[in-house]
Amino acid sequence: MTETPLSGKRVLLVGPSLGAMVAGPLKGAATETAGVERLPQAVSSAYDLVLVDADVWEAQTLAAAIQALSTNPRAAPVLLIGQHLPTTVVRNLLRLPSSDVLDAPFSPEQFAAAASGLVTKTPVEAEAAPLAPEGGSHCWAVTGAVGGAGATTIVVEIATALAQRSGKDKSVCLIDLNLADGAAAAYLGAQPAMRLSDFGSSPDRIDAAMLQAFVTPVTKQLDLLASPRDPDAFDHASRETVLRMLEVACECYEWVILDMPRHRRSWTLEALSGSDEILVISELTVPALISARSLAEEFETALGGETKPRIVLNRLASRMFGPAPSMSEAERALQRKADAGISSDWEAAAAAANLGGAIAQHRPKSKIVKDIAQLVERLAADAGRSSATSKRAA
Ligand SMILES: Nc1ncnc2c1ncn2[C@@H]1O[C@H](COP(=O)(O)OP(=O)(O)OP(=O)(O)O)[C@@H](O)[C@H]1O
Numbered sequence: 001m002t003e004t005p006l007s008g009k010r011v012l013l014v015g016p017s018l019g020a021m022v023a024g025p026l027k028g029a030a031t032e033t034a035g036v037e038r039l040p041q042a043v044s045s046a047y048d049l050v051l052v053d054a055d056v057w058e059a060q061t062l063a064a065a066i067q068a069l070s071t072n073p074r075a076a077p078v079l080l081i082g083q084h085l086p087t088t089v090v091r092n093l094l095r096l097p098s099s100d101v102l103d104a105p106f107s108p109e110q111f112a113a114a115a116s117g118l119v120t121k122t123p124v125e126a127e128a129a130p131l132a133p134e135g136g137s138h139c140w141a142v143t144g145a146v147g148g149a150g151a152t153t154i155v156v157e158i159a160t161a162l163a164q165r166s167g168k169d170k171s172v173c174l175i176d177l178n179l180a181d182g183a184a185a186a187y188l189g190a191q192p193a194m195r196l197s198d199f200g201s202s203p204d205r206i207d208a209a210m211l212q213a214f215v216t217p218v219t220k221q222l223d224l225l226a227s228p229r230d231p232d233a234f235d236h237a238s239r240e241t242v243l244r245m246l247e248v249a250c251e252c253y254e255w256v257i258l259d260m261p262r263h264r265r266s267w268t269l270e271a272l273s274g275s276d277e278i279l280v281i282s283e284l285t286v287p288a289l290i291s292a293r294s295l296a297e298e299f300e301t302a303l304g305g306e307t308k309p310r311i312v313l314n315r316l317a318s319r320m321f322g323p324a325p326s327m328s329e330a331e332r333a334l335q336r337k338a339d340a341g342i343s344s345d346w347e348a349a350a351a352a353a354n355l356g357g358a359i360a361q362h363r364p365k366s367k368i369v370k371d372i373a374q375l376v377e378r379l380a381a382d383a384g385r386s387s388a389t390s391k392r393a394a
């Protein structure tokens, strides 16, 4: 078979008829056809080239998708093909690290020249993978006892506090394991970029470099791994893929903070047993406290007492009004002492969520920030004794 410039290359075809349009020059390429909604996730670790048929998509939709892709420094090269190339689309295309346009009609030779120009360019330097942490890695898992208890809010603040405390680039990774509808990215005002379903039955393809293609940098120190909304995400990501992703993350980051789904998945217990802290977040209602106690007991039993979950009471009012249980009543319902408390501050929590970012960033004086700092200091002091890397490897 004669070699074509795209032989062996991974090409994403954004447009239903592109395959037929450029059949000859695409010979030997591994092609995949998708709609324009896939464009923002077309990173260079997944595709060597993206072909876009500009004539089939509405200009505004296409311009927005290209703009979204251009926010990712690891965007794959894009070749835009069409008879009518709208200026808004072309202008956004220029923001990409590597792109070209080809006016239709064109000859197979013209297509091959444009495509090979893009794929043979030096690939955009992939975001440097973080170096393996010297003192090992620590993984903390956080889960809500009931929906809306504040788990995601607390995960975001813990990750932010650790990032500030560490000061080292790429030292903390927040992983939102609510794969179908996680909110961590929205709370941080960041674009989720993790697509675990791409790995199907080959989780071994996930390595440090691949992980970086999924990461959304939030600050220099803090990275986010979160998936775009997808109701079927839990069915599409295999247990092995999720666990492999966690393993690689623990090899790369000093601190890995997991926002765990409340309902148990096939990988939940393994993710927890690889964590050196498990925080169960409860609010101050009797049903939530009862759930927190049951959940903590379930984990403790299932993990054979390996890691004792800690119960964190969230949204503590400085003065108790009305029917909210007092701390001692709460501890009676829990049948144990709570391990920590986080003050209630609706204004700060809402302001941060609406502005996108941590409460520590938008309302640094909030009591929530102070309480989280205390909790982080306490847990981090204990963290020296065990390392998630070694636990996971065991
Ligand atoms: N300490 C707090 N003070 C005031 N409001 C808070 C506090 N913690 C969380 N909230 C608010 O409570 C709501 C639920 O928080 P969050 O989304 O973090 O809960 P969750 O447990 O992650 O929910 P889900 O079950 O949907 O995952 C949000 O509006 C958040 O701003």
Ligand SMILES: [Mg+2]
Pocket (backbone or CB within 6 Å): 151, 152, 153, 183
């Ligand atoms: Mg949540």
